Amino acid sequence: MKNVQNEPGNAFPELPLAFDRRRRERIALKIPLRILTYGLLVDKSNDGICTDLSEGGVAFDCEAGLNVGDVVILEFRQKGETAYRCHARLAYRMGRRYGAYFLAGE
Numbered sequence: 104m105k106n107v108q109n110e111p112g113n114a115f116p117e118l119p120l121a122f123d124r125r126r127r128e129r130i131a132l133k134i135p136l137r138i139l140t141y142g143l144l145v146d147k148s149n150d151g152i153c154t155d156l157s158e159g160g161v162a163f164d165c166e167a168g169l170n171v172g173d174v175v176i177l178e179f180r181q182k183g184e185t186a187y188r189c190h191a192r193l194a195y196r197m198g199r200r201y202g203a204y205f206l207a208g209e
Contacts, residue, residue, distance in 0.1 A: 129157045136163050137186075139176040151201075153179065160204035161191065171196050174206065 136153045140146070151165035161177065169175070171193050179187045191203035 129155045131155050135180055136161075136165075137178040137180065138163070138165060138167065138169065139178060139188075140169065140173065141176075154200070160194070160202060162200060162202045164199050165201060166199055169193055169196065169201060175203070177203070 132153060132155065134153045136151045138149045138151055140149070147167070149165055149167035149169070151163045151167075153161055153163045155162045163177075174190055174192050176188050177191050179189075190206040192206055193201055193203050195202045
């Protein structure tokens with residue numbers, strides 16, 4: 104088992120493999136995506152572009168100012184197909200790039 108305690112000179116200890124969500128195979132793609140957010144006062148829908156996808160999560164570009172930590176509904180749409188919706192928690196933001204991991208059963 105990997106030790107996660109802080110060592111001298113190491114401000115950020117390495118996490119065990121179980122915590123590393125990026126170990127899953129990713130698929131680079133560009134497909135339209137709709138991001139649905141629900142707040143106390145207003146519901147919003149923003150368009151984005153999915154840039155990569157894995158079993159555990161997704162990265163996408165979006166102009167909207169979304170909040171890291173929020174749960175959103177991601178709607179994947181393709182012409183002639185029924186939209187697929189899933190819940191995801193926003194994990195990071197770098198400029199207009201967001202990363203999220205999928206939530207099961209929410």
